[in-house]
């Protein structure tokens with residue numbers, strides 16, 4: 001039977017055990033719940049979990065090893081002359097057998113040996129499925145029965161169920177950690193491979209970035225330059241412009257919303273801000289490229305400035321607008337977290353609203369606001385789409401916001417778009433960039449969290 | 461005249477005070493809530509407060525005398541804080557709160573359109589239930605009021621204001637060596653005295669205190685009570701408290717509130733030994749509240 005049916009069946013059995021466990025606990029207590037150590041439902045969960053978990057574990061293990069075991073058996077069953085080929089051919093053959101067995105596309109016309117192998121494969125698989133179903137159901141019943149038998153008035157079902165729940169929660173949280181770790185490690189190893197081609201100092205301090213290089217020896221082409229400074233500068237320039245827009249506007253919006261706006265205004269403005277936050281960045285990107293950039297170029301040419309059609313300014317401005325809701329909702333939260341008592345204290349001394357805000361609320365909320373800003377910066381650094389569309393791809397080393405620049409994320413995208421060889425320095429450079437990006441945002445986030453935490457209790 | 465008449469009326473119908481009829485507004489309080497014009501610092505006439513639809517204070521008339529401590533007592537939710545907050549228009553900061561009637565300080569209607577709340581609140585200071593020092597240094601906490609009202613011409617003046625305020629609040633000896641440390645690092649009792657110092661630094665005429673000792677231990681409470689008694693020579697103090705003993709110890713007059721009505725006002729001794737109104741008596745003897 002298919003795995004999904006089996007799982008549904010197991011769930012049904014464990015639900016039944018929930019019911020029986022509950023009934024039994026009531027029965028042993030003679031209907032008096034007070035006599036039980038735990039509530040009846042805990043006994044139900046206890047029986048159900050003992051039924052479900054071992055069976056699921058067996059199911060997982062079985063599925064993990066099944067294909068390997070079957071393949072080995074099938075290969076051993078092949079005639080010797082077919083079997084004695086090199087590993088690559090054998091792998092291909094096994095694939096064909098599998099495809100034959102499951103009715104997929106095969107690479108060559110099947111010969112009789114393959115046909116027998118395929119039907120052998122299919123037989124084995126059917127046996128395995130059936131066996132799994134039987135084993136899992138038997139284990140579920142045994143586990144459930146044992147747990148059911150254990151139920152007695154003094155049995156601490158609640159503690160056991162709670163510890164299983166705790167186990168689940170723990171494994172969920174570690175899953176996130178391990179995923180992060182996995183990503184970091186994979187990026188790290190690729191980056192190390194890159195640094196075998198290009199030295200770290202050249203990468204970190206080089207002033208020129210042109211990753212195009214000859215792939216084959218007979219090609220003509222540049223040898224590639226991997227100095228990341230222009231990218232770092234471009235990233236900083238754009239993030240700086242974005243923050244110049246987002247920080248004051250976002251903060252002032254937050255102050256208005258939390259201190260001045262009446263409930264009605266807040267009820268309208270806040271959701272609208274959230275819509276702004278929900279617009280996909282691609283949309284911001286073409287807004288930047290098709291509306292803001294031409295506008296800047298035209299205005300520039302009117303006052304005699306030479307603005308390139310893709311400029312850091314356009315990308316930065318639009319990115320700033322994109323981050324406003326982020327900044328304002330974070331600041332709004334911290335400002336609202338400042339206790340009412342602070343405001344009362346200031347108003348009670350005769351401070352005006354703006355004095356209260358400037359001298360009491362903002363200082364009290366400052367750590368949180370700074371933390372929020374740092375988080376916003378790391379968002380700006382990580383933003384890609386707007387820059388791709390509005391700031392261009394040319395790695396100019398410039399601090400002039402009217403010129404085209406490029407950023408780390410954009411370069412990662414361009415390095416990896418299209419067909420690539422995965423061990424050329426050009427491709428690997430993406431990982432080195434990714435690593436530096438990761439380290440930067442990590443440091444920013446750590447500093448932000450530290451700042452927030454250090455001063456959090458100040459007004460408690 | 462009018463008031464005296466209603467007073468006797470209330471006295472003659474004691475059954476209007478039992479639990480079933482307490483929702484009916486008791487028009488005027490037993491005992492005279494009013495003082496001679498020369499003695500009164502603040503006068504309140506027919507004050508009504510609404511929170512949206514909710515009528516929280518019914519027609520309260522009460523005078524607050526010069527250099528007196530007036531205690532406001534009553535069961536929880538009866539409107540003591542609400543009434544107190546009317547006296548320096550702190551209710552303005554609450555959305556949906558509406559105040560009618562007349563409240564005067566030194567013959568000035570504080571709810572008049574022409575009145576600015578900034579000088580008013582410098583004149584009528586406030587100390588809150590929970591100590592709420594700003595997350596600034598001890599010095600800056602006390603200097604905050606003088607700074608926003610421009611009371612000190614230079615740093616020496618400011619230093620002096622801070623020192624005398626802390627001395628009056630009985631905190632100077634404890635903090636004089638660490639004025640630059642955060643006010644939030646003090647103990648609860650010290651924080652409350654810091655808040656009192658902060659309030660008196662702007663030399664108000666009236667100080668409103670809303671349960672200033674409810675977060676403090678008995679020793680800190682005793683210090684604050686002593687302090688209130690000393691402050692009486694310079695300031696008028698209106699204090700809300702849940703402790704009868706405290707009211708009896710620190711105040712000269714006591715006002716009893718019940719469900720938004722002012723029930724009885726009188727000399728503290730009289731209220732506690734010989735209350736006229738049955739509700740007051742019930743509350744004081746601990747029968748409810």
Ligand SMILES: Nc1ncnc2c1ncn2[C@@H]1O[C@H](COP(=O)(O)OP(=O)(O)OP(=O)(O)O)[C@@H](O)[C@H]1O
Pocket residue numbers: 511514516534535536537538539540541542543554
């Ligand atoms: N901000 C507000 N919005 C709406 N209703 C309020 C508000 N503040 C107080 N009230 C209501 O007004 C009434 C009086 O409240 P108030 O806080 O003045 O009571 P209190 O006498 O100070 O009570 P306590 O002794 O518990 O402090 C209560 O019924 C309360 O529910």
Ligand SMILES: [Mg+2]
Pocket residue numbers: 540541542670
């Ligand atoms: Mg109160």
